[in-house]
Structure formats: structure tokens, C-alpha cells
Amino acid sequence: MPGPLATQVAMRVGYLRRGALAVAVAAAFVAPSFLLVVVVGAVYTRYSGLSIVASLFYGIAPAVMAIITLAAINLLKLTDRRDPRPWTISAAVFALTAATGSEPILVIFGAGLLMIAIDAHPRLHPHPWRLP
Known part of the structure; x- marks a missing residue:
């Protein structure tokens, strides 16, 4: 980023x-x-009512989505590494976002809180003797 x-x-x-x-x-x-x-x-x-503008934005949208997807993948590689828990949570949030066509900010916020709660609980952490 x-x-x-x-x-x-x-x-x-x-x-x-x-x-x-x-x-x-x-x-x-x-x-x-x-x-x-x-x-x-x-x-x-x-x-926005003109067909040329609609066509222009229709063509730009996939490029923007590709840039966002590549940035998200790079960010996931940096933050999630090999731990399957954040990958699963990230995939669920991505799927919900793709299915609804909107940015469910409360879901994204909730996913962050879920990950904090999982990491804060010693029994749920894969290596409780090591800090992440």
C-alpha cells in the first residue's frame, strides 16, 4: 500500500x-x-446520463476492481501469512461484499473485533507461548 x-x-x-x-x-x-x-x-x-460517460465508467470499473484486488492480495500476504483463521475471515468478508455489491462496514469492523477476540483468548491461539 x-x-x-x-x-x-x-x-x-x-x-x-x-x-x-x-x-x-x-x-x-x-x-x-x-x-x-x-x-x-x-x-x-x-x-452520468450520457451514453459515452456510462461507457467510459463501465470500462474503467474492471480496471479499478483489479487494482483493488491486487492491493488486497498483497495486503493479505503481508498480514495473514500462513494462519488460516484470518484467511477464512477475509474470504468470508470478501464473499459477502461481492454478493451484496456493497461495503458492509459493520461486517468488516466485526471481523476485526472477531480476530482480536480470537487472538486474545489463549486456548484459541495456535501458539499461545509465542506472541504474533
């Missing part, structure tokens, strides 16, 4: 170098992406 990491590093370095002026660093780093999303959203809202 280089985007969020780069943003956080830029903000932290800005804070360490210039203190309160880090807000300016954060704004300069985030503003181009934010403006691009706002412009695309405004164009879509204004011209």
Missing part, C-alpha cells in the same frame, strides 16, 4: 522538519488526488 504509506511518511517528515507547517505538507501531498476525485465525481454526477 504505497499510497497511504507515502502520505504518512510525507506528513511525518513535514512535522519533524517544520512542526505545525506539516499541515501544508499534508495538503500539498493530498490535494492533487483529492481534486482529481472531486472532478471525476462532478463530471460523473453532471453527465
Whole structure:
């Protein structure tokens, strides 16, 4: 996830170098992406009824989904490793998201709490003598 990491590093370095002026660093780093999303959203809202815009977004959607899927797989490899419990929970949340076509934030939040509860209980942890 280089985007969020780069943003956080830029903000932290800005804070360490210039203190309160880090807000300016954060704004300069985030503003181009934010403006691009706002412009695309405004164009879509204004011209969504036109067939050319619908076709354009219909073609862009699979590419965006592929980028998100690749980022999710890389994140899963970094975080879940070989433990089947988080893979199972991640797969269940993914399946629910794909089936409903929406982002069930309460389910995602609940999955995080479930994993915390499982890891906090010594009998459910695969190696209770080792910390993860």
C-alpha cells in the first residue's frame, strides 16, 4: 500500500522538519488526488446520463476492481501469512461484499473485533507461548 504509506511518511517528515507547517505538507501531498476525485465525481454526477460517460465508467470499473484486488492480495500476504483463521475471515468478508455489491462496514469492523477476540483468548491461539 504505497499510497497511504507515502502520505504518512510525507506528513511525518513535514512535522519533524517544520512542526505545525506539516499541515501544508499534508495538503500539498493530498490535494492533487483529492481534486482529481472531486472532478471525476462532478463530471460523473453532471453527465452520468450520457451514453459515452456510462461507457467510459463501465470500462474503467474492471480496471479499478483489479487494482483493488491486487492491493488486497498483497495486503493479505503481508498480514495473514500462513494462519488460516484470518484467511477464512477475509474470504468470508470478501464473499459477502461481492454478493451484496456493497461495503458492509459493520461486517468488516466485526471481523476485526472477531480476530482480536480470537487472538486474545489463549486456548484459541495456535501458539499461545509465542506472541504474533
